[in-house]
Amino acid sequence: MSNINCNVMNCAHNDSGVCYANKISINGKKSRTSTHTCCGSFLDAANYSNLTNNTEGNGPCSFVGCNVKTCTHNAGTVCALNNIAVTSSAPKANLYSETYCSSFKCK
Template sequence: MTKINCNVTNCSHNKSSVCYSNIVNIKGGKAKDSCNTCCGNFLDEKNYSTLTNNTNTSGECDSLVCTVQTCVYNRNLACTAENINVDGANVNIYTETNCSTFKHA
């Protein structure tokens, strides 16, 4: 099963809703809802081209760091959710993305 489902269609790491970044950093500090979270690894494909050949592993990203202190799935900076969804429409910068799996503790 895919660990990171990405619906940010213009991210350089996204290929058919699968993330191929070496690592994904979900940010949000003391977020109260998912719109206060973001994927710190978003890179706009119009500036960075396609980056779906993960150099550290043979496939999709399964390394997930979460710095959202208020999420129930955050355990010592590791995400314990079975999988996450990263969303964002018409994204230009990483702060316009969000982790829709976020659940306030």
């Protein structure tokens, strides 16, 4: 099971630094640096309230989909790491494009 540590504190899926979305998707097909990736599952809590109580699972996120073909951890369409970290390039993210997978490692 994957564990997503998240410091995007205004994400609706974030509960005390851990992601509680049912699954997340890391995007950025031809990224060369971590800041060119993004968490496609980011939802601003100001617009979407707190979703951590509305997930179908009974715990932290357990699936990391990944379409970043240039990442060494990409295993088809799934991240092969047990733990990843998602962060933001802004003090308060407004869009998913202001988030990124800091666990990204270019091939």
